[in-house]
Amino acid sequence: MPVDNSTLQSKLQQLEEYLSDVKKLRSRGEAEFVERSDTEVLAERHIEKACQAVLDIANHIIAEQGLGQPTMYRDLGYILAKANIITNELAAKLEKIAKFRNRLVHEYAHLDAKIIYQIVHNDIEDLVEFATQIHKYFSDTNEV
DSSP states (O other): OOOOHHHHHHHHHHHHHHHHHHHGGGGSOHHHHHTTOHHHHHHHHHHHHHHHHHHHHHHHHHHHHTOOOOSSGGGHHHHHHHTTSSOHHHHHHHHHHHHHHHHHHHOGGGOOHHHHHHIIIIITHHHHHHHHHHHHHHHHTTOO
């Protein structure tokens, strides 16, 4: 079954907006994050939204393609990799993204600001890579 093009495009556009918001914070220094400033809190929220968008996109594709019933967020990437939609390497990163999203939502009082800084400056590229692979797969299959 083909993926609903307009829904997928809308979700990818949202993801790109959230990623742009995160990247805008790269000009801020580590001290600004570590001081438990508004910068760190803002980064947490933008990262949370970007992670959730990735998981929503993965869920949408899995449901529309009839690829199975994931029981946990961490399963999403592996289901997409099994269907050759994303790479196995990215699937493993998606598991970490799902786990970190859960920490943002459920363990927010115990987050390390240095980790948030690291994500903003480096690890956010994993979410960019997810969007790239999703775009590539669906453009190659002429579904999006």
